[in-house]
Each structure stands twice: as structure tokens, then as C-alpha cells.
Amino acid sequence: MTRPAPLYTEEQQIIADSVQRFLQENYSFDQRQKAITSERGFSQEHWQNFAELGWLGLPFSEEQGGFGGSLKDAAIITGLLGEYLAMTPYLTAVISAGQVLANFAPGNVCELVEGSKIVSCPHFDFENSELTVSKQGGAFTLSGDIPFLPYAESASSLVLHAEMDGDWATFLIPTDSSGLNLKSYKTYDGGRASDAELQSVPAQLLSAHAKPALEASNLATMALLCAEASSILWALEEQTLAYLQTREQFGQKLSSFQVLQHRLVDVYVNCQLAQSMADDAVEAVSNWASDAPQRVSAAKAYIGDLGRKIGQDCVQLHGGIGMTNDLPIGHYLKRLTAIDRLYGDAAWHRNQFAMFAETK
Amino acid sequence: MTRPAPLYTEEQQIIADSVQRFLQENYSFDQRQKAITSERGFSQEHWQNFAELGWLGLPFSEEQGGFGGSLKDAAIITGLLGEYLAMTPYLTAVISAGQVLANFAPGNVCELVEGSKIVSCPHFDFENSELTVSKQGGAFTLSGDIPFLPYAESASSLVLHAEMDGDWATFLIPTDSSGLNLKSYKTYDGGRASDAELQSVPAQLLSAHAKPALEASNLATMALLCAEASSILWALEEQTLAYLQTREQFGQKLSSFQVLQHRLVDVYVNCQLAQSMADDAVEAVSNWASDAPQRVSAAKAYIGDLGRKIGQDCVQLHGGIGMTNDLPIGHYLKRLTAIDRLYGDAAWHRNQFAMFAETK
């Protein structure tokens, strides 16, 4: 084992063991491959299991029906889901939407925690607002296009935001609303997403002054994506090392070639660096540190680039077999590539980081 | 020999042999190290030899007292000068200033060809004009600061340019002019340069419409710098390969370590690519092709980055001995680094190239 042992509290170790056990039993790679081709792209039964195992309630307070865990605890779950390539609405529902609901509609958290309802939520892009709000009396309607709502097909409602009266507002709309049209598709990482077109869709206002909460939800999601990527990188490192130790060429184990040894060392070193950045991002959002935006952007930028590079290197180190669909290696690369696409890519976060770093 | 044999004409082979012979005898590395610490940073006697061997007259027409050679021929000389790390005013006098004089003051070429006078000429930076012109009657004076005039201390005159009447003009001033102050210094590549301060220095107008000629001189100098860099890269490749084949560590030749073999292959491959770019740049300026600006910027950008990288790699591949002053390796790196600094660095030329590539 080259991966450093995580510094878990006793409670966290229990969570990690339980998640690991469940995934080992239910998310072997073959099972995973079946799950992503099922109708909704994930198993509703497993989602129910997640609820029963307490995963869905973890980062919510006990008053809201949750278990009072932290985002650090949730990062244990997203990390392991990543390692097993388990594609689910966890991040969008529990973190992205969940953190907003916990702020503004705590009554709605319960259904989420119980697993009876799934909520989807897009990346809040404050620079490009896609939705416009109409107010008539006390009622609101939303119009416009929103791309990439994760698992919106499976969701009962969407958390959406829009500029309103010079501030940012957040809304809840049921997915069966009239005027809402979802174009749904598979994504190459095995997930699902939808582009939404809204034509005067009636919306429930959650908050007219939601910007800090939306930012917090954004940052939490980004940090947990980094944690997921970091876990995937270690999995890649371990599996690639193991493969090179098994496979022979020219009468020698591949792992005996110095060039491949040094490339594996590069992978290992980069895993360590990526983990440090991911840990720091999760730490920052767990404590809502004042420099969390900078620390999260640092991690997302660094891991965005590095994750893809390591993923590509590990495919290359595997050779032909790394190209096949039946090995997780290529799927890890696809997920790492998707993680960089989502919630701002490396270039975008690099600019954010530079901005924070200069004004500091 | 891993370097491809150059495709010389018979005349070019004669030039190359003669240059090589002279440098072998007079520019051993020890001799070179002495030469750069001499008062003027190069040997006046050698400069006279250059004249006698016909190098200084090579790229000038026979009417001007030259030998009617091309810039391709001159590139043979700058390439070999680079390999021997022979630091001289050749490029600034014969190419940068020389090509301008050949256009506008052909009478002045003769002194240059004979080696009796040296002319220095800065990089023409059309974006940042440093000099202002005053006209009184038919007489001109120049004022302002010009950085980095190569070997200006040894020059009898300077070719300088300035914006005038909405066009670009070029002037000649003697270095003993009143109002001209030179701050001279050694450069880390073993060369010499001066920063000039001009206060109403009387100047001889060579042309009031000099832009195309200045651009041509710029491009020629850049292309020949690329040719020099390309030759240096091959020299580095050969010397590094030879060193790794000699030196032992852990009871084996360094060249038997696969990691070092592959790094040497990277060096070799990059030498090939750099040479293609340099050849193409020289070809472009030799024929004054219409796309010469783009091709020269492509080469300068590519070689600027790659040259430094290869130089750094070759120091690293040598280990401690590569850090010492008594081996050419570090001096090659310094020259390659200087070449990237001069006449627009890699980032600048990349932008130029992108601009041309888009409007194409």
C-alpha cells in the first residue's frame, strides 16, 4: 500500500468501513457497468440503501433529520464512490441542492435524507446567468435555458437560481412543471444529465438573497469533487502499479523497466500532491474558512490538470489493455476528465486563484 | 554521429569546412574562455581573420564588395560560431546593421566587409520606440534611451531607428558623437552589450522610409539566431551522449540506464524538430518569402522554449560536472537562454505566430 493511511476520527473510520463494505459488495466493476446502463443510470434500490446507511443524511443537522456530520465526512463517501466509479446523484442532491435546501427550506431536507426524493441542481455560474424571473403578485415564473443538470430525469425537483432585483435568488421547481422541458442524455463518465428549457415555469422562491449560500454550495461541491478525484488517483496508482508488477514483456516484468518505474514514481508523487490540495479544500469548506474560495480554486485547478494527466499516463502505462472498456482504467480517466469539466475547469480556477492570490 | 548531414551545395561545403577549420584552431573552449574575458570580449585579430576568410562579406553583393552569398550561407557561419561558442559582433554587424546599410548606405558596406569598422544595431522594436527625432534644416538629432546594443563599445557607429513623420526612419551615428553615452557590460553568454543614452546626438539619415528594410533585417537576425540555436542543440546532444557513454555510476555506464536513454532520445527528437524549424526560417528569409514573418516567428517561438529546455536537460543529464564553468555545457545553456531573450522571446513570437496563423 503506497497510499497514506487517512487520518480519520473513530466515527469517520466507521463510516469509511461501512461505505467500503457496501461498495465492495454492490459496486464491483461489472455491477457498476450494469448500473450505468440501467434506465436511470443508477439503482433506486441502492439509493434507498444509501439512505438506510445514513449516507444521505450525513451532512445535515440532526434537527433537519440528518446526522450532524461535516463535509469532511461526506468527502469520505464521495471519495469511495469515486474509487468504485459508483455514479449516483449523491453530489448534486445531497451537497449541491442539499446545502441550499438546508439553508432555505429545511423542511425539504427530510425527503432527501430518506431517499424518497432526489433534487438536482446545476453549477451556479454567477458570470453567466441563464434564467430570467417574472414576478406577478407573489408568484414567480422562470424562463431560459440551463445546461447540465445532473440526474434531472430522476429528480422530483430542481434547485435553480437567477438574478433578481440586483441580487441572487434561488428557487425550487418540480420536474413535472408545465413549461419545463428536459433534454436528457448519458454522460461519458457513466452519469446522466439534462439540459433544461424553461418557459414561464412557476417557481417557489426559496430566498431572494441567496448568494452566500449558493457560493457555499458551489464551493462544497467543488471541494468534494476534488476529494473524489484524489481517491480515484490513488486507485489508479495502485492498479497501475499492480498491473506492471504482473505483466511481462521481453521476458521481464514491466515493473522492472526503469523508465516505467520512474513514470510510476511521477504518478505516486502527483497523487501525494493532489491529495494535499484536495484535503486542504475539504478542510477549508468544512470550517467555512474565509480563504475557502482561494483554497478550493487552488485545488480544483491543480487537480483538474493533474488528474487528467495522471489518468492519461495510467492508460498509457497499461498499454492496449488500458484502452479496453472492460477495465476500470479508462473509466477513471473519463471521470477525471469530467471532473475537470464540471464546476469550472482548470484554466478558470487558475484565474480565480490568481485573482485571490494577488488581492491577498 | 546522430546529426543529419547538412544538404550543402559545393560552395557551402567549402565555406563550412573553412569555418570549421578556423574555429577548431582558434576557438577551442579554453581559447574561447580567454577571448570573452579580453578587453573587448573578442579578438580584433580574429575579426580581421574573419574578413580575410570572406565571412564578413558573405551576404553582400559583389558590387558592394561582398561575395554575393545568401543568408543561408551566413547561417552556416552563425551555426558554427554557436557550436564553438565564439562570441563576436558578427550577427549585429554583418546581419542586423549590415542588411540595413546594404539597402541605404551601400558605400558603408566596404569597411564592414574589410573588418576595419564594426557597426552595432539594436533589435528594432516597432511597438516601443525609444528614440525621438528633431529636425533642424536638413540636420537630424536623436534623443532617448536604447537598451542592449551588442558590442557597441567596439563599434565605430550605430544604426538606429525612430518614428518620424508617421513612418520609420533609420539613422547612422558615430559612437564618438557628443551627447551619446554608452553604459557597457558583459553578458552572461560571454558577449558584450551597451545601453545607450542619447541627448540630441547628430545623426545621418539613411532612409526616411525604412520599415520594410528594418523588418527584413530583424527577420534575418532572428532566423540566424535560430540557426545558431539549432547548431548548439546538436552540439549539446552529441556531447551529452558522449559523456553518458563514458561516465560510470553504480558500476555501469550512465548510458545503460533506460531512463537516461529515453531522456537522450527526447533531446535527439527535439533537436530534429528544432532543426526543421530553424531550416525553414532561414529558407524563408533567404527567399524573402511572403510568409517569412510567420515562419520566423514559428521558429523563434519553438526554439526559444525548446532550446532552453534541452539546455537545461543536458546540464541535468551531466550532473554535477554540468554545473562547472570549465565545461561548455552550461555555457551552451546560457547562450540558448540569451537567444530566447533577444529579438522577442518565445511568448512574444507565439503571439505573433498566432496572429499570422489566424489571419491567414
Place this chain on the structure above:
Amino acid sequence: MIAPTNEAFRQEVREFMRSNLPDDIRAKVAEERMDLPKEDQRRWHRILDKQGWAVPSWPKELGGSGWTDEQFYIFERELSLADAPRNTVYGVGMLAPTIIEYGTDQQKAEILPRIKNADDFWCQGFSEPGAGSDLAALKCKAENKGDHYLINGSKMWTSEAHIADRMFGLFRTDSLGKKQHGITFILVDMNAPGVEVSPIKTFDGGGTEINQVFFTDVKVPIENRVGEEHQGWGLAKYLLSLERFGTAEVSRSMRTLQRLKAFASNQTRGNLRLIDDPDFKQRLTRAELTLRAVELTEYRLLFGGEPAGAEASLLKLKGTEVQNDILELLHDAVGVHALIDMGDPEEAGELPAGPEEAGYAARAHFNFRKTMIYAGSNEIQKTIMAKAVLGL
């Protein structure tokens, strides 16, 4: 760089492509597909054949074009720039010259016309599960039973085996002595009893390109051997040396780059055109410069005097690297819609969202990683150069 006399030839080829390349085929190639269906390949081959360009590299008396090296260079470039499929590689480019060099008169008469007419599609049975980069380690056995060989074992990574009519392959006829000895070059009917083709899906999720082929007591007439028994290694080396330059993928990359630049000029990021976004622009320009360096190097090595000894390795290494950089940029340019998974393009429906590039950018990005692995991984190419060029 091209001689002016050949500019007319370039125009001729370009005009031919414009008038004769079917739109539906062009559209598939323009989506960076390497999995063209057999019928598309056949259709295009026959269009070229009518023009006399289907088997240009063959001797003139067999239907070749008699082009100069520079004309071949131009032809290949224009094919790519027009988004035309390349000439079929296994039959036309590999087997045919090998048969011409080593085959019997009967083999020539039987095999070549059927390739020229696109009656037979061939695949190459070289690699095996334990013999990829280390080809001489192959084990798939052919026992000489007098009038036939009896083949047992399997071949791996076999491109187009699922659409091929026949396979030329290397089989182990003797396992004593040096591992390069005892290999025999044999032609196998893919419809023979005991041949089973199992497609290998790649993680990009696109159509089938490669396969594993299993042989169970497959009988092959003894006259299907090419060259001497046990001496197939020499034929394989000859065959593999035929493609010295194509693997640089310069022409295809140039076309992809054109597409990328056109796309990036029409997209916005923030308030800039994507092509003006500093980060994107820098990556794009670096890739363009590298491609230019590879292009110039390819040209110089092709036409510029003595061989360097490992041109193919050098060009393959850098060419596939920059090709992958360009395709990665295309993926990145598409933004979040690049994530849409269209699956096998032959079965894909309408693109649900995003620009049309979203339909293939990710597939191509992931799929083309293979170019740095197959035909000798880029690590193997470096080892080859260390030996062949640096003498290490």
C-alpha cells in the same frame, strides 16, 4: 515547399475529392471516426479505383499510379484535408506489396485483383495477448499436417477483423531456437470453421475497431503460406517497414486543427471568442507550432537526403503526441456538452444538446489515446531510437 509542377496535381486531387467524395462518408470521417463500416470503405475504394487511385502504390502494370514520392505525399494530404477515408491499409498497403515481393504467381493472380476490386477485405493477425510490443513472443500455433496447417490459439487487437474476409497472420510453426525463428506467414479465411471473432470495446464507447480472434482447429490449405515455413519474421519485418511515415498522422491532425480553429473562432468564453481566451490560445498555438515542426520534419526526412535510421519512430512519437493534444483541445473547446455520451456512432440517434462537435469530440479524444499505444507504443519507439539512432 512543393514543386510548382505538382501544384496542378494537387488541384486535380482536390477537385476530384470535391466532386466524388460522398457526403455521408465525408461526414463520418469529419467526426474523426476510424470505424468506417465495410460498405462505406468499399464504396469509396471503388470510386477511387475508377479514377485509378485505389492502389496507387502498386506497380503500374497491376494498377498502380506511378506517382512520385511528392505526389504520394500530396495525395495523402489532400485526402485528409477533404475528410476522405484513406486507402484501405491492410490489403492495399501491407499485404499486396508483401505478396508482390514474396508470393507465388498463383497467389498474386488470386489475391491482388480481389483487393483492387474491394472484393476481399483483409485484417492483420500479428499481435497476441502476450505478444504486443514484443511481437516475436507470439504463440498462436500452426501445425503442418502435410496438406494443411492446423491453427489453434488466438490473436489480439486485430483491427477490422469483424469486417474482414481474410487475415494475413504470423503463426508459430516451431518453438525451438531463437524466438524470431519458427514463425510462418499464413493467409486465413475468416469464414473458415473454428474462427471466432470477439470484438473488443474500447473505453471511449465508440464503434468496434479491434477484436480478439480465436482459432480452434482451423484448417488452412498449405498453399496459403507465403514465403518459406518458419521464415515469416522476415516477411513481417518487410511488411512493417512499408509504412515509414503515415503514422505521424500529420495530415489528419492538420484537418482536425482546421476544424478546431474554425470552431473556437465561433465560440465565446466569457466575453472573448474562445480562440482569444489566453489559456486556450496558448495551448492551441503550442499545438499548432508542434504540428508544424512535425510536418516540416516529416518533409525533411522524406525528401532531404540520407535516412536518419528511425524516421518512423521519431514521427510516430511526436505526431501522435500532438494529435492527442489537438483532440484534447477540441474536447475542451466544446465545454460541458463534451460530456454527452453518444455511444457507437452507427447506432447513435440525434445529438440531444450542444454544438455538433459535442457528438464526437470526447469519443475522439479518448479513442485516439490508442495511437500512442498501438504499432509500438511511444515508449517502445524511444527504445528503438536509443538503439538505432543513438547506438545505446
Place this chain on the structure above:
Amino acid sequence: MIAPTNEAFRQEVREFMRSNLPDDIRAKVAEERMDLPKEDQRRWHRILDKQGWAVPSWPKELGGSGWTDEQFYIFERELSLADAPRNTVYGVGMLAPTIIEYGTDQQKAEILPRIKNADDFWCQGFSEPGAGSDLAALKCKAENKGDHYLINGSKMWTSEAHIADRMFGLFRTDSLGKKQHGITFILVDMNAPGVEVSPIKTFDGGGTEINQVFFTDVKVPIENRVGEEHQGWGLAKYLLSLERFGTAEVSRSMRTLQRLKAFASNQTRGNLRLIDDPDFKQRLTRAELTLRAVELTEYRLLFGGEPAGAEASLLKLKGTEVQNDILELLHDAVGVHALIDMGDPEEAGELPAGPEEAGYAARAHFNFRKTMIYAGSNEIQKTIMAKAVLGL
């Protein structure tokens, strides 16, 4: 990350630096110099000693500070951020703990106070012309002549030998058996007859840092041996394991980065501040991100549970890489005036032109390439990790 209780300590150190670091010394360190003259080093050492901070890592009874790991970490960071010289490394950091562990009482009494008082400066005689990365291949011979060793041979790359009073070194006392056997740890007076120091100039053109040391029939009293005869390899391993983290150079790089950012904010390129130039900004940000990753990793490995087994290698590798990236950026930021060659800074005159950074940016850029070579080149570090961490 730092515990709040230690913030007061940080302030104390910072205030001490502000009040006590001589300006002339600060200015030299701020020019990225590693060749501080002996008198500067001594002066600073004695200032620290007055404060009780000159030998902080020693046991408290010998003058150590008794700091926690985190306090050491803070102290080292604050030294760098203040442009203060580090504590002298060879005597204080390497020889002293080795003597404390392996020395006789007499050796302790004789050697340690003279280090603490900066009476003796030490150098380390380990590497040789044929034994750099492969240290155990060393050949410099010490013959046991009963009451003295007779030393012949030479040591290479010896930092500070030209200013050192004494050397601790590894010498070959037996050449039979395993090459790690027969090495003895001996203390040599640099003024002894037969010792000759020949400075090795580095290509950056700066002041002297390293030397070759020649020994011709040098007599060394037998009691100058530390530990057992032939068993010096164990002492060397102990000594080399003392510096687990410093080689990451994080603190120094942070300070250089501050300087670089301040400079780039005040320079213009075209009509932009240099720090806003897209190309420069991207390189700067990448370096800053990498440095942050190294910083966080160093902290995590130092304070975060079980050792990974090769922390020093990992941190040295990435730390020196990013350090060189930052210094390259500083060189590039200076523009054409970076080319000015100031030579040995102790002899240099006024800067003829350009910003003050022009006086040292190039020297530092070239000089620091050595950090990726010395103390085990970065290639060696990878080989160490392949073995120690990956088990290959």
C-alpha cells in the same frame, strides 16, 4: 494550519528578525546568494546565539532551544521570509548531532562549543570525482598508521571547503568486501600540511561555493576518527537522514515568489502590468499552485501521521523543480537586462543598467539548477522512491 499558540512564537521570531538582522546580510540573502562570506555567516550565527537560537536542534543542555516540531517549522519559514541566512548546516545541523550520537566525550567537549561559538566552520567531505550519487564507491584513502591516518586522494563538490576550518569526511580504510564496508568517518584539519583546496567555479559565474579538496600524505591523529574504523557508512546514513525536509526549499521559494510577484506587479509589458500578461500570469500561477501543493504536502508529511518512507525524496524532487521554475520566471521577468553578467557578487561593481533584479536574476536562475543535481539528483530520488515506496 498553525496552532494559535504558536502564532505568538511566529511574531516573536519575526520581530527578532526585523530588529536584529543586519541590512547588509539581508541584502545578500535577498539576492538569492548561497555563497555568503564566512564573516557574514559568523556574525549572524553569533547574533542568533545571543538569542539562544544558533543551535536550536541540539539537546537543551548543550544550548538547544527545546522547540516543538511546529516551532522549528515556523522558525525556518520566518528566517526565509525575512531574508535571513539559515543556521549553518555542516557544523550545527550535521556534524553536531552525529558527534552527539557517536562521538567520544572528549570529541563532544572539544567540538561542540567551538561550533556553537562559530569558532570552527566545517565542511563535509563525502563526494568524490567518481563517487557522487554512488557515494559508497568512494576511494579517498586513509591508511591506519597506528597513531595517525595517512590520507591521500581527493574530495569533490565540497561546499564551503574554501572557508572551512575543518572537514568531516568519509575515507576508505579497507577496500575488501562490500563497498559500504571499509569506510571510516574522520575529522580533518583543513590547515594540515598536504590539504589543498581548489575552488570549482560554476557556469553561473557567481562566487565560489564548491571545491575540490586534494590530500597528499595528510596526517590525521587517530583520535579524530568518529565511531568504529570501517563503520563510517552507518554514521553517514545517520547524518544524511537528519535533513528530511529542508531540501524541499519551500520557505526560500515562498520568499522568492513574493519578490517575483512584487517585481512583476511593477513592470509593464506592452500596455499591461507584467503580472497581467497572459503568458506570464499562467506560468506564475502554475508555479504558485505547485509550490502550494508542495507546501501542503510537506506540512502533511511532517505532522500528519505515519511516515511515507521517502518524504525527503518526494519533497526534494518537487520542491527543487518548482524552485527552479520560480527563478526562471524571475529571470524572464527582468527582460533583456537579465543578460548582464555581474560575475562574483563579492567583487561586483555597480549594476550598469536595468532594475536591481538584473543584478542577480540570471545568476540565481543558472546557479540553482544545482539543487536538482546535488544531494542526490532528482533522477536518483525517483529511483529511491521506486524502491522505498513502490517496492520495485
